[in-house]
Amino acid sequence: MAGGGEEGATLEFTPTWIVAAVCTVIVAISLLAERFLHYTGTYLKKKNQKPLYEALQKVKEELMLLGFISLLLTVLQSRIVKLCVSPNIMNHLLPCSLADKANGGKLSHGHDAPATEHHRRLFAEAENGLGEGHCGKQGKVPLLTLEALHHLHIFIFVLAIVHVTFSVLTIVFGGAKIAQWKKWEDSAAKNENNTREALAPKVTHVQQHEFIKNRFLGMGRVSALFSWVHSFFKQFYASVTKSDYLALRLGFIMTHCRSNPKFNFHKYMVRALEDDFKIVVGISWYLWAFVVLFLLLNINGWHTYFWIAFLPFFLLLAVGTKLEHVISQLAHEVAEKHIAIEGELVVTPSDDHFWFHRPQVVLTLIHFILFQNAFEIAFFFWILVTYGMDSCIMGRLGYIIPRLVIGIFVQLLCSYSTLPLYALVTQMGTHFKKSIFDEHVQVGLAGWRQMAKKNKGLKGGSTAGSSHPNQGSTGGSTGIQMVPSNGS
Structure with a gap:
């Protein structure tokens, strides 16, 4: 020593x-x-x-x-x-x-009796x-x-590096899963082109649509309970199917981009996910507060390092279940309101389907889950390298193995299921994100908005300083601001 x-x-x-x-x-x-x-x-x-x-x-x-x-x-x-x-x-x-x-x-290896x-x-x-x-x-x-x-x-350094590394791996693996949906986007665009050449859309029964068949489990309290159970298990297999993607894609376009039916929803979704990634990769103050709290409660005999490993596990299951249930809710809304529809089945995005009516809450939870899981893995490797496998702070083997298994499971489930679900389902909120515009359009709109505010301020100043009520009315059209009707 x-x-x-x-x-x-x-x-x-x-x-x-x-x-x-x-x-x-x-x-x-x-x-x-x-x-x-x-x-x-x-x-x-x-x-x-x-x-x-x-x-x-x-x-x-x-x-x-x-x-x-x-x-x-x-x-x-x-x-x-x-x-x-x-x-x-x-x-x-x-x-x-x-x-x-x-x-x-x-x-x-004895009992934790007083020394x-x-x-x-x-x-x-x-x-x-x-x-x-x-x-x-x-x-x-x-x-x-x-x-x-x-x-x-050393511990603080290892924690930050492991968190950044795990966040990058999650985005890379999740992005690879989302990239597989591009073929669905191309297929939808091709079908839309063919539809324009076809006859008028026919009336079809709602239950004939694949999206409703897979998601609608009937009405009533029992069906609502089964819907939650179905959503829980759905996140482990085929979390997003082609019918899910096409239904949510069409709902987004018809709500936010009705004048642009050729809108590339997949490209927009990837851009929105990349925007969110810069938030996930950071370590916010409340995450550092969590580290301090853990160090305070890591007391001999409490096995805090073991019990706390279940926190990201249960949170991840809750987030995945909620995202799956949002898709089911969208299907239930259509099935409960319509018996038959003319043309394509269109869902209605709404913030009401999310916790606290805020889709952003899901991103905060995913951020915490990734950090807490990285914290568990970083803590294990730090103890292993610094003190050794048989160190008293490492704990017994019966506590070590479950922690590692849970950590690996959380990382894989978050990468291949929860993150792709988040990228798709959070687009079903009431508002769209600024990623809907290309980068050069975003810059142009930001500049135009600043100019409009400046002109509006000049107009207000000239009106206030004028003694005649009709003075200062010229150039008023430059103060108009363009705000998207359904987005930020």
Whole structure:
């Protein structure tokens, strides 16, 4: 166990070739990482992948934050290790028992009974050894040792890197699943072209449509319950079928783009998902608050690291079930209102189908699920590398294996089912997203809107300063603002 008594020689008495070699390795690794991020950003800009480029900038911000945390810990570590407390304080709320401490940090296979006097004596001696010097002279121990600070620093770094990596893998795998739907988009566009050459649409019974057959389970409370059960299991197999995609696509176009029947819904959906990715890849303040809460509750005997692994698992199942149920609700609305329809079956998007009438809540939950799952995996590997498999903080094998199985399951289900579901179903809200416009159109509309606001302000100022009621009316048409009737 490293301590303050084994600090070793300072740079004043360290061979220069060692200092130069270590600095060379660190600088080389840093430059390679910086160049990699730079060329990745250049490639994304060249391919006009602005949302992914902005996500990369978000990753750089997270790395800069980590760099600041590292600098802060390095600068303040000499002051932190000089904060002294009574040895009795260090005997409470420990991740490992005192018996494990006496066992060299290894997991003791006995019961978690109170430590014997021998164990307490060994623990006190170890802590006093670490506190030699400033705190030892006062009969106290450091609030946080230099080695503990170092391990905490590594944990924060590993957590951020694993979260970003898992988020990228989720988007890549989920994007690959969504890319398979492009053939449905092409098929729909081809059928629409053929429909214009055909005769007038025929009247068909609602129950004849594949979308209704797969989703409508009848009316009544029992059917509503079966609908939720069906939605729960549907997320594990064929979460989105061709009939689902075509029905939701047509509903979106008829609601938001009626004047543009050739609208490429698949392309818009992918752009919207890329816009959301820059939010998912970040680590918000409430996620850091969750980390602090876990570190506080990671107390010996509570097995917090085990029970908390079920949180993303149950949340993911709830989100997947809700998204599937939204599709079923859209089918129920049509089946309950119509017996027969003329032409194609059209669903009606609405925010009422989502929690709190806000589709954005789903993205927040997915963000938390991905972070919490990455946290579990990062915590496991950090303990494995730092303390070893038989460390007391790692826990027994019976708690380790379920955590890893749940982590892998959550990652796969979120990538191949929940994320594609989110990309499709959240387009069924009342409003569309700005991704409906191409990038150059978005820029043009933003500039036009700013100009309109400026002209409106000038008009208002001239009207207020005018003594004649008819003055300032010229140029009023420039103050008109174009707002989409169904979107932001």
